[in-house]
Amino acid sequence: MKFKAVKGTRDFYPDVMRLRNYIVDAWRRVSLRNGFEEYDAPIFEYLDLFTIKSGDEIAEQLFHFTDRGGRRLAIRPEITPSLARMVAAKINTLPRPIKWFSVPRLCRAENPQKGRLREFFQWNVDIIGVDGIQADVECIFTAVDFLREVKLTADDACVRIGCRPLTVASLEMAGMPEDKIEAALALLDKRPKVTAEVFIKLATAAGLDEKQLAAACALQDCKSIKEIQELMDGRENIAGILDDLRELMKRLEQMGIGDYCQLDMSIVRGLAYYTGVVYEVFDRKQSLRAVAGGGRYDKLLEIVGGPAASATGFGMGDVVLGILLDEKGKLPEDVLAGMLDFFVIDGEDGTFEKVLEVVAALRTRGYAADYSFKRQNIGKQMREANRRGARLAMIIKKEQQGDQPEEFTASLKNLLTGEQRDGISITDFLNQPTLIP
RNA sequence: GUGGCUGUAGCUCAGUUGGCCAGAGCAUCGCGUUGUGGUCGCGAGGGUCGCGGGUUCGAGCCCCGUCAGCCACCCCA
Structure with a gap:
């Protein structure tokens, strides 16, 4: 055979297509019943839309090209910048609340490995213009509602919830200079994945003070809000943040998904733009990479050149999810066979x-x-x-x-x-x- | 982009220290006497052994390159 599917891409033969449709149909069904409306955007955008948020280096991770009119374009690696662009363009005329979802096909020029391909589908759920934690609660509930829809129990998967501002506060309290905080967050994101020795090596390599980092590490190890409170010793500037977090967990409990949710301050997320609650969905055994991830990103619209508007949401890819459903034997009969x-x-x-x-x-x-x-x-x-x-x-x-x-x-x-x-x-x-x- | 492992029919794999025509199971299709499927029996199709070069009288087996897959790193939007 002369041609095969390009590296990192998949052919969807009918048996595989059934699985894809099963997942995508469930995403839509759950989104709609949670009050989200569907949107979509072009599959390619100006390259700058993506680099403005993530830096020029990101271009290497993108499939980009120049069209015949000299426009520098890129196939979308995510849809959030497009969402920000669309919302920014009509911010004053859109009916509120803005609860939108999308199931874009995305491409990233990365090396494929387990649960990660060059072309995939990703469910995106976002709420824009709502400041309070209830918007975060809505998104998390929607994610869990989906897990239930595809028969993943609280023993199969869970949402681990962290809080960026608390981590930042702990670093500040320990005297971490402001310009080092971003690097520290990036490093803390890696901490659960590396050994203690490697962590220290990386820290010194990044020029971060170990003692200052230690404060955030102690926070990461907290298992309850009470522990956090004791650790942070009732500092005024974090009282509000703690109240919010406590309220968030309480409401998740009230909505009946407490068993799926656990506080986990080691969840930081790699990205710089998260400003509030952050969370990731994992399989319980944690043998796979995250099934979903998200959080609050109140600054992003401004960064993309839009008005100041708060936002929160998450993304869930089809690849890891498909592996998980298969491994757990959760696929219905009519998905396995026609x-x-x-x-x-x-x-x-x-x-x-x-x-x-x-x-x-x-x-x-x-x-x-x-x-x-x-x-x-x-x-x-x-x-x-x-x-x-x-x-x-x-x-x-x-x-x-x-x-x-x-x-x-x-x-x-x-x-x-x-x-x-x-x-x-x-x-x-x-x-x-x-x-x- | 870097490193490690792997690459034989659609799938899972066998293939002896390199030696005649390359195999099995599953799957697919056909047949099993004018008729009710799944089980069972028989049969067929399908492979230039990922691709390209090299060593050799001779390579699926050895060497080099390349592509792809898996795993890890980078990164993870």
Whole structure:
């Protein structure tokens, strides 16, 4: 074969496409029932839209090109800058609250590895223009609502919640210079993933004071708000932050998802622009990278050249999620195999035209119905019905009584149980929905 | 971008110290006597052994390169 799928990309054959659709459909369903509206943006944007937020180095991680008009463009590696751009353009006319979601296809020019490809889908859920923690609660609830929707229990996955301002405060209290805080946060984000020795090495390499870092490390190890409070010793400037965090956890509990959520101050997130609560969804065993991540990013709209507007939200990729669902055996039967409601069979000569009528009628009524292209014996057609994953096989027969015009009847066989009913009048069957199993 | 491991049919793999025509299971398709699937039996299709070069009388097996996959680093929006 001369051509294959490009490095880090996937071909979606029907069996894989079923999985993708299962995930994307659930994302949409859950978003809508949580009151979010869908938006989308172009698949490529001006390169600058992405570099302004993340720096020029990011260009190396992007698929970018120059068009014939000399415009420097890039395929989107994320949709948040586009969201910021769209919201900024109409900020004064958009109805509030702005609760939006999207399922963009994204590309990043990174080296593929487990759970990470060059092309993927990512569910984005954001609330813009709401300052209070209730917006964060909404996003976290939506994430958990999805986990439940795809049958991931609190034993399978959890949301670990951290708080950027507290970490920053602990660094400030320890005397960390302001210009070093960003680097310190980046390093703290890595702490759970590296050994103590490596952490110290990285710290000295970044020119960070160990003692100052230690204060934040102590905070990271706190398991409860009470512990944090004791550690931070009731400093005034953090009282409000602590109250917010306490209230956030309480509301998550009230909304019935407390078992999925745990405070974890080691969650910092790599990105510079987070300004409040941050969180990541992990599989409990934590054998995979994060399934989702997000938090509050109140400055981003301004950075992208828009008005000042607070924002919070998260992203969830399809790749890690797909691996997790597969590993946990959570994929429904009809995702693993195709599903058909009816497979209609011509049971004897002269019934094929009736088959077409019945198939058409079933389809019109919303059932997935199909039939064999080959006119062959019932056994072969039954086998095809089975292969196609049909729930029911319907065999059309002809009955003639005396001089009466011939009448068609059907035998209906449940292919899962083997149960069969015969002599069903086709007219009655199609007219009475109750007869349809 | 860097490093390690791997690369034989759609999938999972066998393939003896390099030696005649490259194998199995699963999957796919066909057949199993005018007829009710899944099980079972028989059969077929499908591979220039990732690709390119080299060593050799001879390479799936050895060497080099390249591409891809996996894993780790960088990064993680």
